[in-house]
Amino acid sequence: MNTSTIAAVRLIAFTDAVLSAVGLPAADAHLVADSLVQADLWGHQSHGVMRLSWYVARIRAGVVHAVTQPDLIVDAGAVAVLDGKDGVGQVIAAGAAHEALRRAKVHGIGAVAVRNSNHFGTAAYFTRMAPPEGCIGLLTTNASPAMAPWGGRKKIVGNNPWSVAAPAGSHPPMVLDIANTVVARGKVFLARQKGLPIPAGWAISAAGEPTTDPAEALAGIILPMGEHKGYSISVALDVLSGVLTGSGFGTGVHGPYQTEHRSGCGHLMIALNIEAFLPLAEFNARMEKLIAELKSVPLAKGFKEVFYPGEIEARNEERCLREGLCLPEQTLTDLAQLAKETGREALLPF
């Protein structure tokens, strides 16, 4: 392992210790730490330990309760409603996933609606609990306003991430995990730094006009993917995650970047037990055939390989477990500061 990289296991232990210091019970601290470092391992640093300081700030501000004590307010066979009572998003989502999987084993399908939760990191962390159980997992969440309704120029619709994970035979699971904006805000920041225009279709200005100027875009609004399609997907997912669950929806959801508001976000976790539909071995053989077909096509210009959904993350994980994680400077600075504030300097893994 390179000396400038960080071993995942040490980063988990440190993150775990910081979360314990701010009051999370041991099992919960470990779960959140594992989920954050897992996002870093998959190559999604935007959802990794970079977010630790935001989570800590929200716990300290009292808008997230360190001790998560959800109530199962509906417990009705194949379905349930879980009230997260402003606890930690990851702990609530993992509980919902377990409940949905348990119900799927009994009924063939299980659905758990979650209200009053918090940001849970990557949705894939929870849908990926399904494949080892012979299930397909589907998770939707709503999020704070990130896009305008199509044709509008005021942010009131979340980018509302969603994930689907399925076993894939001898391969790591097939995993979809996306938000519904056309591009992450980070890519617009990057274009501004480099002095480059952004492609048409990425953003509108604050005045509601199409723009290729990254500065105007950042002062304006990022567009949904596929124009009205991404808008409609985001609204449909808000209906499933917020309206149906009895949680916040629309502008009633607040993001993890601020400490003033409880989140109000909700989720819907659905699990399908594959054996209820066809033999798991047959499903896995079919998945292997599908993946072989996807990877067999001739390449478009500029590409070296075709990946199936989730394959890049699996490969990143394998490499980062071997070589260690390489975190951005700002994240290292933030973690060092957290170590100092929580008296965990001895565990700082760099």
Place this chain on the structure above:
Amino acid sequence: MNTSTIAAVRLIAFTDAVLSAVGLPAADAHLVADSLVQADLWGHQSHGVMRLSWYVARIRAGVVHAVTQPDLIVDAGAVAVLDGKDGVGQVIAAGAAHEALRRAKVHGIGAVAVRNSNHFGTAAYFTRMAPPEGCIGLLTTNASPAMAPWGGRKKIVGNNPWSVAAPAGSHPPMVLDIANTVVARGKVFLARQKGLPIPAGWAISAAGEPTTDPAEALAGIILPMGEHKGYSISVALDVLSGVLTGSGFGTGVHGPYQTEHRSGCGHLMIALNIEAFLPLAEFNARMEKLIAELKSVPLAKGFKEVFYPGEIEARNEERCLREGLCLPEQTLTDLAQLAKETGREALLPF
């Protein structure tokens, strides 16, 4: 009603008669006729009676059986598997929707996996069966290859349409109904006719290079919406619609434009009974609040109104029921030809 327009009720009666002439039982002929004309009423002529001649051709070729006799091969509480046995897609999908809704009423959620079906027209026709029952409907299907895996240059992934429909209080239902390509092929044809370039990001040439030339695009491949996102969504929906259901998947699905192959397509219909999660009246009130919020935003340049998903279709339907339908010349010619072939000239509504 304008004399050059066609009354929906007469168009349904004519379509019904043509389908009866090629062997569909009365109830099935009426269902398919209603679903096709409904697509025209919503303004989706690409999925309306324009398709009647293709359906008839496939029935005559024997790749679609005029008499649909599906088998319920798994009947297990909240879930079921329906083998469509190459019957008529609309009849099979409607059966799946009824089964899923019935199971949702008992278990809170119901899922019906469908194998060996056929093109069913618009997915929304079936998800919209859910709102009047106090349910949310979710339907996925796979389709014949329409896009390349992201990074490839060979069509092997369907555009795999999907729909979500939910009650919306005093408003017509909220309906998502999309395919996952960035744009319909028809818009590229239009650009070529007008001699205009297409936007970057719509297509690659046959050689796998990005292109803004509509002729090159038509010889090449339309791209997925949101680049890798639309690709990953389409693959995930193929897993749900094809792999899980025991139907065809990937290149094993054939389209409605040809008469050589049975379709092999599959669907997954999920229904959620809202009352199992929260009172339906509360859900409806929340939907009205969400819609009011969406429609309240200031407008972007070039827009006159913000619509909630499904609102444009509801408005088109209202207008076309009042004013009559206006069909393309080619469709009129095709329908007249069908009338002649099936001895239904007397019912031709124009």
